[in-house]
Amino acid sequence: MVPVPTARLHMSQEPEMNAEEPEMNAEEPEMNAEESAPAENEEEAEAAAVPEDPEVVALKEEIAKLEGELKAKQATLSYAQDQVEEYSKGGYARKVAEMENMRRVRSSMNSSSRSSATAAALSDFLPVYDKFKELKEKYEGNEFGAKFGSLSMEASFAKMGVTEYTVEPGQKVDNYRVAAVEMEHSTDFEKDTVLRPVDSGLELEGNVIRAALCVASAGPEEDAAAAAASEESVADEQE
Numbered sequence: 201m202v203p204v205p206t207a208r209l210h211m212s213q214e215p216e217m218n219a220e221e222p223e224m225n226a227e228e229p230e231m232n233a234e235e236s237a238p239a240e241n242e243e244e245a246e247a248a249a250v251p252e253d254p255e256v257v258a259l260k261e262e263i264a265k266l267e268g269e270l271k272a273k274q275a276t277l278s279y280a281q282d283q284v285e286e287y288s289k290g291g292y293a294r295k296v297a298e299m300e301n302m303r304r305v306r307s308s309m310n311s312s313s314r315s316s317a318t319a320a321a322l323s324d325f326l327p328v329y330d331k332f333k334e335l336k337e338k339y340e341g342n343e344f345g346a347k348f349g350s351l352s353m354e355a356s357f358a359k360m361g362v363t364e365y366t367v368e369p370g371q372k373v374d375n376y377r378v379a380a381v382e383m384e385h386s387t388d389f390e391k392d393t394v395l396r397p398v399d400s401g402l403e404l405e406g407n408v409i410r411a412a413l414c415v416a417s418a419g420p421e422e423d424a425a426a427a428a429a430s431e432e433s434v435a436d437e438q439e
Contacts, residue, residue, distance in 0.1 A: 319407035322362065326410055329353045364400040367412045377401060377408055380416035391419030
């Protein structure tokens with residue numbers, strides 16, 4: 201009668217042991233995944249550590265060397281072409297033309313500066329020039345005064361290149377070459393144009409020593425009256 205409970209005890213323990221087995225089996229995939237990750241990293245590292253084919257490396261180095269030589273030869277060719285262009289017959293002709301143009305420009309600038317300075321200096325002698333001219337005209341018929349006619353400065357001015365210039369009716373009055381001594385209304389000429397010349401001017405190679413004098417047109421009298429009336433109305437409105 202005693203052996204029976206013992207057999208039942210062993211049969212009751214077997215399910216518990218079987219229940220623990222699935223838990224152990226569930227942990228196995230996690231361990232396998234952790235073991236596989238380092239293996240993959242090792243394979244990648246081994247693949248990266250594999251040296252490149254020596255022929256490929258040599259080919260790349262040769263290509264880089266040839267590219268450098270090509271650039272150097274292109275620079276040399278460009279310099280040689282420039283030298284050929286510069287020292288050829290056409291290049292020589294161009295250089296001569298450039299030098300001639302530079303010489304002309306420099307000469308023109310120097311001449312213009314010299315003429316401007318001379319004209320400015322001669323303008324200081326205008327009072328004496330006008331006085332001699334006045335005395336010559338005044339005593340031209342006098343026997344004693346005629347002996348000193350050579351004291352005129354006109355000849356000296358002419359030797360230095362000074363010339364006279366005149367203005368024509370209808371010409372525009374500017375403040376550089378023309379000076380208006382009087383304004384008159386005119387229906388024939390526009391406002392600020394020459395009505396009639398009064399005296400000629402003096403210049404040295406385009407540099408004005410003395411402006412020409414003239415009577416300038418003030419335009420039609422009706423226009424002047426209308427402009428004055430308009431100004432008065434504007435002034436009244438502002439007040």
